[in-house]
Amino acid sequence: MEILAIIFLVPLGGITIVALFAALNLLLPEAIAKTRVNLEKTLGRSLLLGVVNFIFFAILALVFVWLAEQSGNLGGIFFFLAGIIIVGVTSFVLLGLSAFAALLGERIGSGKTPFASDLRGGALLLLAILAPYVGWFIFAPLILWTGFGAAISALVRKKKEVPI
Numbered sequence: 666m667e668i669l670a671i672i673f674l675v676p677l678g679g680i681t682i683v684a685l686f687a688a689l690n691l692l693l694p695e696a697i698a699k700t701r702v703n704l705e706k707t708l709g710r711s712l713l714l715g716v717v718n719f720i721f722f723a724i725l726a727l728v729f730v731w732l733a734e735q736s737g738n739l740g741g742i743f744f745f746l747a748g749i750i751i752v753g754v755t756s757f758v759l760l761g762l763s764a765f766a767a768l769l770g771e772r773i774g775s776g777k778t779p780f781a782s783d784l785r786g787g788a789l790l791l792l793a794i795l796a797p798y799v800g801w802f803i804f805a806p807l808i809l810w811t812g813f814g815a816a817i818s819a820l821v822r823k824k825k826e827v828p829i
Contacts, residue, residue, distance in 0.1 A: 715814025761812020
């Protein structure tokens with residue numbers, strides 16, 4: 666019975682992830698476009714920025730979890746702070762993955778609509794991540810960290826003002 670659940674959950678989970686990429690691109694087109702530009706122009710810098718920030722926020726979240734376990738009555742506050750950090754990192758990673766899906770969809774070739782192109786790019790990205798060993802342990806972390814860094818660079822950094 667468990668194998669039957671796995672057989673149904675894996676494809677349905679993949680379909681929902683691809684739909685999430687496309688929906689984010691439809692709901693937040695400017696944020697995805699800025700992130701995509703960062704991916705195209707500064708791929709290595711985005712990877713480095715993503716790795717450094719991921720390590721920092723992971724350590725910070727682990728410290729909050731440790732503090733929650735050590736403190737008695739204040740534990741809920743620290744768990745809440747760790748949860749906020751995890752939700753924030755996940756949001757930026759999803760923006761980066763959606764930008765990757767849009768970029769791949771455009772590079773595959775234009776579809777009938779931009780939505781179809783995003784779906785194809787998301788499906789390609791998901792299939793690449795699901796490749797055994799190389800996709801799981803090399804491609805997925807690199808894509809996650811690069812997308813995270815590109816999203817941070819696109820949304821958090823302020824543009825330099827040009828003097829007149």
